[in-house]
Amino acid sequence: MRPESDAWNRALTGEPDGLSRIDTPSLVLDLDAFEANVATMARLARERGIGLRPHAKTHKCASIARRQLQAGAVGLCCAKLGEAEALAAEGIEPLLITAPVSAESKIARLIALNARVRGLAVVVEEPENVKALGEAAAAAGQTLDVLIVNDVGSHRFGVPTVEAAVELGRLIAEQPALRLGGIQGYAGRIQHITGYEERRLLSRSAAAHLGAVRDALREAGLPCPVVTGAGTGTHDFDHEGGVFTDLQVGSYIFMDADYDAVALTPDGSRRFSNALFVLTRVTSCQHDGFATTDAGSKCFALDGPPPRIARGAPQASRYGMFGDQFGKVELPDGGRLPVGTLLTVVPSHCDPTVNLYDAIVCVRGGKVEAIWPIEGRGRTD
Structure with missing residues (x-):
């Protein structure tokens, strides 16, 4: 302080x-630049028929989150449970926690947060975590929304195959206190590739995998209303395949020296x-x-x-x-x-x-x- x-x-x-x-x-x-950035991304999303679920890991700030929601965002993403708790205390909702929550202490905090936040969801990748969340939510008399997180190339976390995602989806369906809300796949490794076309090709590959997971879940009789992911570096083309329902863009509100070198448009214009x-x-x-x-x-x-x-x-x-x-x-x-x-x-x-x-x-x-x-x-x- x-x-x-x-x-x-x-x-x-x-x-x-x-x-x-x-x-x-x-x-x-710079408020003029910030407000223009927020308005530009919101306009692009509306024109392309895709939602925005901006990532609060970029700003960690309730005042900014409110302005993103006012501009039409469907919710906010948080990288960690603590980030979600901080924003929830300021009335920010809905919130998606984009990394698994698996420690006993954190599951207890997650269930407490779920009791006071409308539209809270968390991603899952491990069967044991699914069971632990299901038991904790049931013991609290709650329903907890979960999304299956998929590895689309970063290898940080996420189920690696379509088959593994479907198997996890079936396990979620067996938990009375859990509700499958969809899937997530964030190709973080490609967001800062400087070349537009190289980034576009890699993004298409990631989206194709998520599309295959979505289709397989539905064929198995499992719901998949949300496909979320993407980022600032791939925002210009992640709508093209019709796979994503919303984009987890973050840096667009601020930009930085790293993104200065990234061509975000075909002609390289800012x-x-x-x-x-x-x-x-x-x-x-x-x-x-x-x-x-x-x-x-x-x-x-x-x-x-x-x-x-x-x-x-x-x-x-x-x-x-x-x-x-x-x-x-x-x-x-x-x-x-x-x-x-x-x-x-x-x-x-x-x-x-x-x-x-x-x-x-x-x-x-x-x-x-x-x-x-x-x-x-x-x-x-």
């Missing part, structure tokens, strides 16, 4: 020079704008050619390309780390930056960067408009 910093930023709300006075480092959301930034200030510049800032590796997730400077430094400048607490701006031609210079930096990977902050400072036209808490920060449980 950083109450003093957040209080300072909150006090700047509505001030004409609020953005220039913001306490740093801070996570900042459909979504960078909306999420880390604001940092120069704190020292005693040498030619580089400056020190107040945002180091504790302010950025670093599992992708280097963060990119969007504003505040010469075009050829590069951002790097000067340790945990400090950043380094490498300046062209031996240049210098005055102490206090405000830099706007695009994070490498938006999802884990958000998890490093307690709140998002929302700005529009140079003014601080709101401070949104990140309720799911740290909820990796």
Whole structure:
């Protein structure tokens, strides 16, 4: 928590020079770009006749989840049970937990959450987990919705074959307290492939497998109303085969330096704008050619390309780390930056960067408009 910093930023709300006075480092959301991104994805989904089930792992923020629901989303996804609990406490529903919940302690929490959330569902892949969930739901006098998660190439989890999915579906049907809601398949490994056509071909293969699972379940007399998966990287063509009922898009609301290199349209044009930034200030510049800032590796997730400077430094400048607490701006031609210079930096990977902050400072036209808490920060449980 950083109450003093957040209080300072909150006090700047509505001030004409609020953005220039913001306490740093801070996570900042450009509301105009964010709202345009939300509206664009919602419009595409409507035009293509497919639903959106955005993934809250990207933002972990109830204020953003509400805006996605208001734009027409059929629900929100959560990567972990703790994330779902955090959003449910703010009234966000329906929620789909996109990873299996199998530990005894977590099953107890899941059943408690199911009692107070409309439209809660969780994915399953293991027979023993299905039995444990069925017994727990029955003991609580509940019905729990489950989706079969399928491995479509990432090998992180998911049943590997059509036959295994049908066998698991039959087991679910034997549990009076469980209801089979459909299937999930997330091809996470292909979302950041830079080439449009290569990504499209791999996505078709994943969708074809899910279509085969769906058809086999129905042939076995089992329901499969939902086929969910996909992501920002494959959003432009995952509707084409008619397999998916909804898309688990996440990064589209923010974008990041990693997605900057991914062609999301056939001609490579930018459909979504960078909306999420880390604001940092120069704190020292005693040498030619580089400056020190107040945002180091504790302010950025670093599992992708280097963060990119969007504003505040010469075009050829590069951002790097000067340790945990400090950043380094490498300046062209031996240049210098005055102490206090405000830099706007695009994070490498938006999802884990958000998890490093307690709140998002929302700005529009140079003014601080709101401070949104990140309720799911740290909820990796």
